[in-house]
Amino acid sequence: MARFVYADNAATTPVSPTVFAAMKPFYTDLYGNPSSLYSVGREAKKHLELARADVAACLNAEPNEIFFTSGGSEADNWAIKGIAHQLAKKGKKHIITSKFEHHAVLHTCASLEKEGFSVTYLDVHADGLVRPEELEAAIREDTALVTVMYANNEIGTIQPVSEIGAICQKHGVLFHTDAVQAAGTLPVDVKEQHIDLLSLSAHKFHGPKGVGALFIRKGISLPNLVDGGAQERGRRAGTENVAGIVGLSVALKEACATMAERAKRLTAMRDRLIDGALQIERTRLNGDRTKRLPGNVNLCFEGIEGESLLLLLDLNGVCGSSGSACTSGSLDPSHVLLAIGLPHEIAHGSLRLSFSDQNTEEDVDYILEVLPGIVERLRSMSPLWEEIVNGQKAD
Amino acid sequence: MAYSEKVMDHFANPRNVGEMKDPSGVGEVGNSRCGDIMRMYIKVEGDTITDVKFKTFGCGAAIATSSMATELIKGKTIEDALKLTNQAVMEALDGLPPVKVHCSVLAEQAIKAAVADYYKRQGIDPTPLVGELAECEECACGLHE
Numbered sequence: 001m002a003r004f005v006y007a008d009n010a011a012t013t014p015v016s017p018t019v020f021a022a023m024k025p026f027y028t029d030l031y032g033n034p035s036s037l038y039s040v041g042r043e044a045k046k047h048l049e050l051a052r053a054d055v056a057a058c059l060n061a062e063p064n065e066i067f068f069t070s071g072g073s074e075a076d077n078w079a080i081k082g083i084a085h086q087l088a089k090k091g092k093k094h095i096i097t098s099k100f101e102h103h104a105v106l107h108t109c110a111s112l113e114k115e116g117f118s119v120t121y122l123d124v125h126a127d128g129l130v131r132p133e134e135l136e137a138a139i140r141e142d143t144a145l146v147t148v149m150y151a152n153n154e155i156g157t158i159q160p161v162s163e164i165g166a167i168c169q170k171h172g173v174l175f176h177t178d179a180v181q182a183a184g185t186l187p188v189d190v191k192e193q194h195i196d197l198l199s200l201s202a203h204k205f206h207g208p209k210g211v212g213a214l215f216i217r218k219g220i221s222l223p224n225l226v227d228g229g230a231q232e233r234g235r236r237a238g239t240e241n242v243a244g245i246v247g248l249s250v251a252l253k254e255a256c257a258t259m260a261e262r263a264k265r266l267t268a269m270r271d272r273l274i275d276g277a278l279q280i281e282r283t284r285l286n287g288d289r290t291k292r293l294p295g296n297v298n299l300c301f302e303g304i305e306g307e308s309l310l311l312l313l314d315l316n317g318v319c320g321s322s323g324s325a326c327t328s329g330s331l332d333p334s335h336v337l338l339a340i341g342l343p344h345e346i347a348h349g350s351l352r353l354s355f356s357d358q359n360t361e362e363d364v365d366y367i368l369e370v371l372p373g374i375v376e377r378l379r380s381m382s383p384l385w386e387e388i389v390n391g392q393k394a395d
Numbered sequence: 396m397a398y399s400e401k402v403m404d405h406f407a408n409p410r411n412v413g414e415m416k417d418p419s420g421v422g423e424v425g426n427s428r429c430g431d432i433m434r435m436y437i438k439v440e441g442d443t444i445t446d447v448k449f450k451t452f453g454c455g456a457a458i459a460t461s462s463m464a465t466e467l468i469k470g471k472t473i474e475d476a477l478k479l480t481n482q483a484v485m486e487a488l489d490g491l492p493p494v495k496v497h498c499s500v501l502a503e504q505a506i507k508a509a510v511a512d513y514y515k516r517q518g519i520d521p522t523p524l525v526g527e528l529a530e531c532e533e534c535a536c537g538l539h540e
Contacts, residue, residue: 305430307454308406315407324454325430333430345427381412383434384427384452 004317005363009204009295010153010181010354011321015247016206022250023208026243034240035231044242051249058256059198059215060189067214067232068245072180072201073104074225075214078236079176079197080108080147082222084117087144087174094143096173098122098130098159099339101149105178106335109147122148124339128157128287136167145174150182150198154323154336154352155287156296158186165194174220180204180212184255185263185293190215200252202244206356207251211244258357266294266355269364273297273353276368280375282388286337286350295355300342303385304349304378306333312374313351318367323350345384398455399489405459410466415448420516422508424528425501431457433505435465439513442472449505456495463487464502473513476506477525504528 006014015023026047032040034048049063056063069075084095097109099121109119120138122130130148139146146168151158161177168175176197179188183198184205190198197220201212216222216235228237255262274285274297282302301309306322313320323334325348332338333347342350353367379385398406415436425431431453438446447465451458464484468476481499485491491499508528511521 303452305453305457308458311403311406311455343428345430348427348430381409381450381458382452383423383432383450386450 002317003362003366005359005366006319007353007355007359007363007367008319008321009356009359010156010293010352012203012209013206013356014358015203015208016251016254018254019207019247019251023243023247026246030242034242035229044240047246048240048242051245054249054253055213058184058188058252060191061215062218064233065190065215065218067216067236068240068248069212069214069236070210070241071203071212072102072178072199073212075199075201075212076102076104076147076176076178077108078214078222078225079199079216080105080145081112082225083145083174083176083197083220084112086222088117092142092144094118094120094140096120096122096135096138096143096146096148098124098148100124100128100152100154100336101147102153102178102180105147105149118142124157126341127291128152128155128336128340129291130159130164132160132163132167135164136171139167139171139173143171143173145176147176147178150177150179150188151186151293152287152336153181154334155298155340156181156293156354157287158182158291158293161195162193168196169194181293184252185259185295187259190217196220202248202251205251205255208244208247211241211248213248262357263294266357266359269355269359269361270295270297272361273364273367274299276364277371280372283375284346286340286342293354295359297353297355299351299353300337300346301349301351301375301379302346303382303388304375306348306350308378309349309351309374312377313370316370316374318353318370320351320353322352324348398459398492401463401487401489402456402459402491405462405488406455409449409458409462411447411449411462411469413448414450415446418448418509420509420511420513422505422510422512424504424508425453425457427452430454431498431501433457433461433501435461435505435509437468437476437506437509437513439473442474444468444471444473444476453498453501454495456491456498457501459488460484460491460498460502461505464506468506473510477510479503479506 032044034045053063174196180201183200196217198215203209226237286298306324325333337347418436419439423434434450436448449461451461481503484499511525514521
């Protein structure tokens with residue numbers, strides 16, 4: 001019996017009903033421009049600042065350290081380009097990042113390299129984790145910024161952010177983390193974890209698309225990315241997306257309030273799916289088994305290609321994603337899978353399934369019911385699988 | 396990127412998929428590094444291709460183009476099969492997204508490779524008849540960019 005299972009929550013999540021309800025009035029009744037003097041403007045401004053305080057509370061930050069953006073990519077661009085350009089004035093032109101960051105970070109770093117900045121790309125090892133000691137060894141006199149993601153978007157591995165924060169503090173280097181996958185899912189405490197800048201995006205935790213935030217520790221100055229009006233205390237121009245910002249704050253509050261309970265439930269579902277899927281021969285789990293996001297499963301099935309796997313899953317009502325070249329729109333498979341040392345032919349056969357609060361145990365049952373048959377079907381028509389099996393016999 | 400209904404039909408219900416006992420010729424193109432391998436088996440009687448089978452490792456378009464290509468050459472003469480272009484495979488599928496055009500090229504090449512193998516087995520040099528088969532170390536897709 002076919003069922004619809006949305007298991008691509010790392011890509012985006014549906015807006016929750018409470019979030020949607022909280023947003024609506026700001027489109028129709030409280031539509032005022034927060035910069036305006038009259039009542040509907042003042043009312044919008046009031047809610048904007050309440051949202052800011054709520055977001056700050058979730059991160060243990062101060063409200064005036066939160067700046068709303070158009071999303072995670074803008075926040076990453078602003079943080080990295082801003083700090084790079086600011087500290088270049090003091091001769092610091094070196095950035096440390098990892099090989100498997102989101103493209104919003106990697107392509108920003110590449111663009112800075114073209115401007116003459118130097119960037120160190122840390123290895124992430126087979127378990128999908130950055131080694132703090134390697135990071136510390138990479139710090140130089142002229143290092144301006146370390147930018148390492150909180151949790152990886154493809155394989156879900158959780159980086160040692162607190163250790164990295166402590167190392168950066170010790171060496172007087174600023175630390176930015178792309179927490180787009182982590183915010184609302186993992187505890188964040190910018191003070192305790194010595195995080196100087198942090199990016200997040202609302203649509204990853206049941207908020208709306210097109211709105212995010214950058215936390216900038218008080219006292220850190222960086223040039224604007226978006227120039228114009230004096231919104232966001234003169235640091236990010238553009239009339240505020242009030243409904244979106246309210247949606248972001250309600251979603252984050254909701255996610256943080258239910259975090260522990262949800263993590264427990266999703267971890268159990270995740271582990272059951274991993275165990276079940278690993279029953280399929282020549283299947284591997286990508287990324288560390290335990291240091292991973294509660295809802296993230298990332299597998300490689302030898303001998304098959306990810307896009308055809310996704311299409312057959314979709315025909316069975318299951319939405320997932322893959323790091324195969326065919327789904328990345330390039331000739332190479334996912335940079336994340338290559339960074340953890342997978343050969344191309346195996347990386348082509350990857351599948352990411354990611355759960356949110358809206359998934360159930362029945363979803364896991366259903367995936368485990370259809371997945372083995374789909375893999376088997378593709379393998380039966382794959383000359384590569386035939387080679388693998390024949391090679392195995394020859395061994 | 397969206398596939399046409401015909402591509403989805405040939406992907407979900409591939410024609411002539413499988414292996415062949417005692418084929419007259421077998422051709423394999425593509426490589427695992429790029430994520431596409433097509434293998435075609437042909438049975439030739441007289442100068443007619445009486446049966447075709449394929450096995451493909453690859454994306455939806457790779458499977459669909461393999462399937463369509465086998466349908467287009469089954470029952471045809473070798474001469475006609477060699478005239479099949481990737482363009483014809485694409486048209487028969489109501490088009491392919493631009494990034495998937497290389498799959499149709501692979502399908503064309505796979506047929507040529509199978510026919511070349513048939514000629515070789517007959518002790519005939521295939522090159523003047525089939526033409527140079529694209530050989531590519533890195534990636535068949537790179538040839539046609």
